[in-house]
Every structure is written in C-alpha cells, then in structure tokens.
Amino acid sequence: MSRIFWCLFFTFWPIVAIVVCAIAPAMDWSFPGNREAATPLGQRIDDLFYLILGIVTVAFIGTMGALAYVLWKGSRNEDEKGWFSHGSHNLEVIWTIVPSGVLLFIALYQIDVWAIYRVRDYENRDVDPRPAHLVAEVTARQFEWRIRYPAPGTKFKTYKQVKDWLAKPHAGDVYAVNKLFVPLNRETLIYLKSGDVQHAFFVPDLRVKQDAMPGQSIDIWFTVNRAGKFNLTCAELCGWGHYKMRGEVEAVADLQAELRRLKSLQDYDGVTPPQATSAKASGEATP
C-alpha cells in the first residue's frame, strides 16, 4: 500500500508542475504585461528563454518519467535485490557529458543575442550609426529619473560631439523628469548616469535592464517597435525610497514634435502661451 502511495506521490507532483507551466500563458502568469517584447532584440531574448524552457521541459519530463517508471517497477518486484550503481564509470561519463553538451550548446547559441545587445549591431557597419540616434541622457537619482534631451532637431555625427554634449548643459536642451520619450521603430541610444548610488534602468516590456554606476555614462541601445507606454522601474535596491522610482517610457512616432512641445513648455514666460498642448500633458517638462 505505502509503496504504491509513494509511486503516485512522486508521479503526481511532476504532472502538477507540467500542467501549471502549460496553462501559465493563458492565466497571465507569463512575461511582464503578458505581452511580447516591444523590441526585436527582446523578442530574441524571449526566444532564448523559450528554447531553454523547452530543453528543461524535455529533461524534466524524461527524468520524472524515468523516476516514476523505476518506482513502479521496483514496487512490483519483491524478489530482485537493488543494483548498487555508485562508482559506475560509464554512468558518471554519461551524466557529465550529456549536460555539458547541452550547456555548451546554450552557451554558443546565445552568443549572438548578447553580441547584438552590446556590440555587433553597429560594429560591422561602415559608418557607426549610434551618435545619430542619441535620444537622451538619463540620470538616476534617489529617487527619480532626471532626463535631458538635446535641443530639438540636433544631429550628432561623431562620438566626440556626443561626449561634448554629455559633458555639460547646452543651449536648447530639453529637461524632463520620470517620463522618457523614445522614437518608434528607430534605433535609440540613451546614456545612463547615476547622481548618487547604484540604480538600474529596467523597462520590462522592452527587456532592457542596465545598471547605472556612479561616475560612468553607460550606453543603452534598443529599438522600440510598438507604440505605447512602458513602465520604467529601478531594479537595483538603491535606498529607502527605491519603490518611488516609478517612471514611464513612451514610444512616439514623432519624437521631434514631442520635444518641441516639451521645449515650448520649458520656455514658458508667463505671457506668451506655449505651443498647443493637451491639458493633461502640461507640466511634464521643466523640472
């Protein structure tokens, strides 16, 4: 009786785990917002996750099936004595080589995505496209995101120009806080700084997460391919107000128009009305 109970017990839980995984997407237990990544690279990162999930599922079902089979078989067999396998050279070799092979495969397969995330997307082009796509400098502070855009219409050609811009304020810069506008379907370069301690710029929907280090300007490179607003959070415990670092990234078709609107709010002198703006949007700029 008790043997059969334990057979069923150890068979039941793997089945529960598989059922839970299978219904997860339908139950909103999936990726943040239960949506596809809003960046092409994010979709590839998701694909890697699914690949690993597939490998793990096969291994899980295989080992659990084998366990259930062995338990069941053994519980029926009253006569035969168990086989003591400790120290079996062949078995040791097999369970070292098979997982190593799987891990090596994953390691090689994911290199591409990592390379795109950090370097390759611009390295092999004739002209480095990145300076031309500079969108903003984001400074994480306890406990807010201070944002600075170059003057609307600014075109950067070289890294030197970008570095000069990052080094000090320039005429026409547009300032904002906690709400970052990025262009839709265009490559976006953001420089991340920290005003005090370590923070992390995390936009789950974009699958973008980058630590902000004091004293460094760290580049973040992505393309948003879905219009909309995405939550921006701090993913590095940065102090007692960590939870307050609630921000928003919005992908808009016409970034320049948005910047001109923010700029006109920032240039408000109390007399000349700013450019036509929706009542809700006012007050976003000019911290």
Place this chain on the structure above:
Amino acid sequence: MISRPLILTLLALLPLAVGCGDYQAEFVHDERVEELQKSSPDAAVNVRGILAEHFGSPNTLVAWGALPIDFGEISGTVLSSTDINTLRIALDSDPPGRLGRVAVVLGTKTPHNRLAADYDAANRTLRLVPQDGAAAVAPGTTIRLIGHNLQAGRRLFMQHCMHCHGVTGDGNGPTARYIANHRLNPRPRDYRRGLFKFTSTKNGFYASRDDLRRTITQGLAGTYMPSFLLMETEKLDAIVEYVRFLAMRGEVERRLLDHLKDLMPTADGKPPADLKSLEKELAVDGFAEAFADAASLVAENWSNAELPENSVNPSQARLPDTATSRLKGRNLFISTKINCAKCHGEGGRGNGAFLGDFQKNPETQQNYETPGLRDAWHNMIRPRNLTSGVYRGGRRPLDVFRRVTAGIKATPMAGFATLPEEDRWHLVNYVLSIPIDGAFFDEHGHQYHGGTNPHAGHDHSDGHSHETPHATDDSQPKGSSPADSRTTKPVPTKSAQDKKTQP
C-alpha cells in the same frame, strides 16, 4: 502535553506577527509645549487640548470648517436605518476609493454629528461608530460625509512623505537625519511655519495649491525631494490638502505658543514671578480668543495665497535673449543695487563674500556661532551655484522671473519687485545663460568661461578655435549642433547681438 513539533511550528510563525500591533501615530507637539509644561502645566494641558479638539490626531482627523481646506464632502439622503448605527444611504456621488473615518453630519436645521466606521458601496450601507445618546435616524434625513479627501491625503502622506517630513510635518521623519547629515542637501521642509521656499506668490505671501502641486510633481531638482510625476491627479490633490492641513495645524500651535511666551520658564529655569495672574490672563481668559485669532490669521494667509492678484506674473513677455540683454543682466548682477554677486559670487558659483559673515539669529538677536547664510529654520544654506544648471524652483523663464521678483521665501534670497520688469528679464536671461556660456563678460561685452583672461587657457586642441572674438559666424543657428555650438560658442559681435540663443 504539547508536542515539540507544534511548539517549533508556532515559534517559526512568530515573526509573521511582528508589526501586527495596533500602532497609533500621534502628532508631536512643538518643543516649547514641553518648556511650558515645566512652568505652567495647566497652560500646556490647555494647548494640547485645544489642538486635539480642532485638529484631532492622525487617525481621527478633525475637519474644522474655519480652515480653507478642501476636506472632501459628499452629500446624500438616508434611505432607511437598520438600527441606530447602520444606515442605508443614497449619495450624490461615489466616494473615490476608501471612505475612511469621515465625519457624518445628519440633518440640516439641528445637525447631529456622528463618525463613520465603514461604508459598503455595493450595498450602500454606512456603519457609524457607536455613540452615547445617539438617536435613531429617520429616513429622508439629509446626510453629509466630510473629510474623505483629508483621509486619503493622510494615507498617501504616511506612505510617501512621512518618512522625511514626519507625522506632524515637522521635517523630522525617520529618514530625515540621513538627509540632514548630508552637507549637500537641505533638510526636509518643516511645514509648521507656513513657509515654503518655491512659490508663485509675491513676497510675504504663502504657497498656493498649484505651487505645492508643482513641487510634488516636479520634485526639487538637486535635493532629495523626488518627483511624483506619475501620481494620479486626485491623489496629488489629496496630498496637497493634507500638507496644507499640517502646515496650518503647526502654525496655529506656534502662534498660540507665541501668545503664551510670558508663561515660559525664565532664563534660570524658574516659572515667571506673577505666574498665577499671567496664567489667568493668557491661558484662561484670553486663551480661546488667542486661538481663534491665530487660526483666522493662518486661514487668511493661506486663502490669500490662492488669489490671482497675489501671484507674480510678468506683464510683458520675456525680452529676447540677446548678448546685450545678458550683459545688462550681468551688470545688474554685480551691481551694489541688488548685490546678487555678494552671495552668488562674481562667477555665479555660489561663493560670494557674504558667506564669510556672521548672520544674526532673528529670534535671539544674537549672531550665530558660525559664519554663513541661514534660513528661517536656522539651517545653514548655500546660495545656488548658478553654473550647475540645476534650478530647484524650476527652469522656466517664468520660474526664474518669480525667484528674482519674490525671492525664495524663508531664505536670505530677497525679491526685487521694485526693479523695473525689463531689468528682471535681463537678469533672467543672464542667469539662464550662465551654465551654458559662463558668467563673465570681457571688455567687448562677450561672455566667456571663468578666469581672468578670456582668451587664455582655452583648449584648442580640437582644431577649432574661437580666439577671434569678432567671429561673425552666425549662420549656424545655436543648438542645431551641440558640438558646433561649443566651438563657435557665443562670441556675439555687435552685428550678431540680436541673434537669439534659444532656437
């Protein structure tokens, strides 16, 4: 006998019960109440009592109608009453979110006040806190629920603001000391003087609701006051009302204690000589009147801040941001007429000569022990470094204009409302140009970055140069290319003086 596993399980679950106590936050009294306690305990009791009666405690707030606060009011009718403490009601509008322990006013002619325990919106059932001598409520009685806005403000304040600004709004919350010890940052604001630094109102006036709202949404750049930009409008409004409530409570208390100052212990720690007669005069006979006077003065001050005629608004648009205008601003900046440079320094770095002077404490009329500028809370503060490009009160020309006109309240930064408006705009143009183009002008009226000689010490290794002070390259609109704007940086000539530097 209890089994060991059971004991172990209970012990393991014990940490979960930590923090389950019924913690009641309380308003802290001004420290002078403790002083008063030593010489005249009766007067101290009176102070505590009258404040509790009119303002309540954080968990049972009092919506006192004499204060210009939007407590949040919903009216309706009683449909039926199940018993003395349970009513079915129809409200004119749904309460936003939780109702909280609001005041319930029943009837109009002889209103009957009760306290709400909770409200079940689905069944429209209001439960009241049991009260001695409460009468049954007839169907059809009008009902007013007062205070949901203040309750919501309190909840949000406790979540987001209290840890710095304190339960009482005294700027003494549990995390305040981490900021106060930080030499770069101002202390969290103590609301109890009714003083807020960054306002849109004229000198001598309080902060308007819009000013507080702006500070909360935008934060104060360069300080530890963060931005709450994404907070919903109604939550924001609730916090603003609660901050005003705390400010009014604190200031009424301060003014009441000012009224009782003769009862305080004398310098040698003894009660004043004629304590009994003074007590009767100040803490008994004239007490209620003094309290009412303090409250009405505070209420009037806060109401006045909302009036449009008390806000600073320029009558003419910003003057074009030209080199000429900036130079005029510069000349005003260093003039003895308004003495900006005495604090902000010739180079705008916030290192002016006044910083070495001893300031007088306005309360004791004695000099402070260390030199340096002080705010109304006696905290050491520094004049803004205008080269940093960080503007705590906002970077819009309007904001800087208001700073120049009304000053920064509660600080030595004075307002210059008497200065002609053009001159104030010249100053604004100059101040806004400092982080970008430097604070200094050379003999030709050209702005340049610090140092004594404008044409020495510049790094021209980038192949560009601007050693020609009369460069006439104004075909390149400024801001179109930051890198270019850096190398052909404003070297405005006489012919290019009208070139706008802001695209």
